[in-house]
Amino acid sequence: MNFAKRLERLVELLNEKNLDAAILGDRANVRYFTGMRFNAASFSILFVSKKGDVVLLTAILDYNRVKKTCFIKDIRKFPEDDPNYLAPLRELLSGRDVKTVGVEFSSVSVERENLIKEVTKAELLNIENDLLNMRMVKDKEEIELIKAAAKIAEKAMIKAMESVREGMKEYEVSAIAQDVMMREGAEGLSFEPFVMSGENAWLPQRFSSAKELKKGELSLFDMGCIFAGYCSDITRTFSLGGISDEQKNLFEVAYEAQKRAIKTVRPGVLAEDVDKAARDYIAEKGYGKYFPHLTGHGLGLSIHEMPIVDVGRKTVLQPGMVITVEPGVYVEGIGAARVEDMVLVTEDGCELLTNAPRELVR
Numbered sequence: 001m002n003f004a005k006r007l008e009r010l011v012e013l014l015n016e017k018n019l020d021a022a023i024l025g026d027r028a029n030v031r032y033f034t035g036m037r038f039n040a041a042s043f044s045i046l047f048v049s050k051k052g053d054v055v056l057l058t059a060i061l062d063y064n065r066v067k068k069t070c071f072i073k074d075i076r077k078f079p080e081d082d083p084n085y086l087a088p089l090r091e092l093l094s095g096r097d098v099k100t101v102g103v104e105f106s107s108v109s110v111e112r113e114n115l116i117k118e119v120t121k122a123e124l125l126n127i128e129n130d131l132l133n134m135r136m137v138k139d140k141e142e143i144e145l146i147k148a149a150a151k152i153a154e155k156a157m158i159k160a161m162e163s164v165r166e167g168m169k170e171y172e173v174s175a176i177a178q179d180v181m182m183r184e185g186a187e188g189l190s191f192e193p194f195v196m197s198g199e200n201a202w203l204p205q206r207f208s209s210a211k212e213l214k215k216g217e218l219s220l221f222d223m224g225c226i227f228a229g230y231c232s233d234i235t236r237t238f239s240l241g242g243i244s245d246e247q248k249n250l251f252e253v254a255y256e257a258q259k260r261a262i263k264t265v266r267p268g269v270l271a272e273d274v275d276k277a278a279r280d281y282i283a284e285k286g287y288g289k290y291f292p293h294l295t296g297h298g299l300g301l302s303i304h305e306m307p308i309v310d311v312g313r314k315t316v317l318q319p320g321m322v323i324t325v326e327p328g329v330y331v332e333g334i335g336a337a338r339v340e341d342m343v344l345v346t347e348d349g350c351e352l353l354t355n356a357p358r359e360l361v362r
Contacts, residue, residue: 136307153224169212202331232299256281271316299322
C-alpha cells in the first residue's frame with residue numbers, strides 16, 4: 001500500500017484547513033498512515049506538519065521492530081509504565097511554531113491535550129471526520145484484505161452453525177467461531193462475538209452468556225475478525241426448531257428487508273435510501289417500531305466507519321466503499337431476527353462479500 005501517498009493527502013488536508021500540524025493517536029488512523037500494527041496494550045503517536053515533517057512515537061518495546069520495518073525515517077520511543085511517558089512528545093513540540101493542531105477528539109487523552117496546549121499554546125481542532133472520510137473509499141489492496149477477512153468470518157460462521165446443538169451454551173458457539181478465525185489467520189477479533197438466544201436476543205444483550213440453546217427460540221450470532229488490520233462483520237439468525245409461525249414471519253421480514261436494501265446499493269445512491277428500503281418494508285409489515293437501529297455501517301480498519309447507513313444520512317455511495325446491511329426486528333416475548341452481510345459498492349452495482357447460508361432452522 002502507498003502509505004507515503006496517504007501522508008501526502010494528510011498534508012494537503014492540513015494546508016486546506018490552515019492547520020500547522022496533526023497529532024494522531026487513534027490506532028486505526030496511525031495504522032492507515034504508517035502500516036504499523038501495535039500491541040493492544042500499547043499506543044503510538046503520529047505527528048505530521050503542514051510542511052510534511054513526519055515523526056512516529058512508539059512504545060519502547062515496539063521501537064526496534066517499527067524502526068526496522070516502517071518507511072518513516074524519524075521514529076522515536078517513549079517509556080512505558082512511566083509517569084513521564086509523554087516527555088518525548090514534549091521534546092518534539094518544544095520550539096515548534098505550532099498555533100493550530102488537528103487531533104481526534106474521541107481518542108486524545110486529557111493528559112495529552114493539556115501537554116499540547118501547555119507546550120505550543122495551540123488551538124486544537126477536531127479532524128476526526130476528515131480522516132474517516134479519507135478512509136471511506138478503499139483502494140484495491142484494502143478491498144482484497146477486507147475480502148480475505150470476510151471469507152475467514154464466513155468459514156467460522158459456517159462451522160459454528162454446523163455445530164449448534166440443543167443444550168450448548170451461547171459462549172460455546174462463540175468459542176467455535178473464534179477458534180476457526182484464529183486458525184484461519186485472523187490477527188484478532190473485530191469485536192467480542194456474541195450469541196444471543198431467546199430473551200437475550202430481543203433485549204438485546206450483545207454478549208454471549210452461559211444460557212443454553214433450546215428449541216422454540218430464535219438466536220442471533222454476530223461476529224467478525226481482523227485480517228491484516230481490516231475488519232469483517234456478519235450476523236445470522238438461527239433456530240433449533242419448534243418455532244411458531246410468528247417467529248418464522250419475524251425472520252422472513254428481517255431477511256426480505258435486507259435483500260431489498262442490498263438491491264438498492266450502487267454508486268450515486270444516498271446512504272439513507274438504502275436504509276429506507278429496509279425500514280419502509282419492515283414498517284409495511286407492521287414491525288416498524290421494533291427496528292431500533294441503523295441499517296448498516298462502513299467498515300475497514302475499524303469495525304464501524306463511514307458511511308453510516310441510517311435515516312437522514314446523505315453520503316453518496318461510491319465505488320470502493322464497503323458497508324454492512326443488517327436491518328433487524330426485536331419483539332419482546334416472540335424473538336429477534338437480523339441477517340447481516342458485507343457489501344462492496346462496485347462501478348455498476350454491488351458485490352456481496354459474505355455468503356454463509358442464511359436458512360433459519362438448523
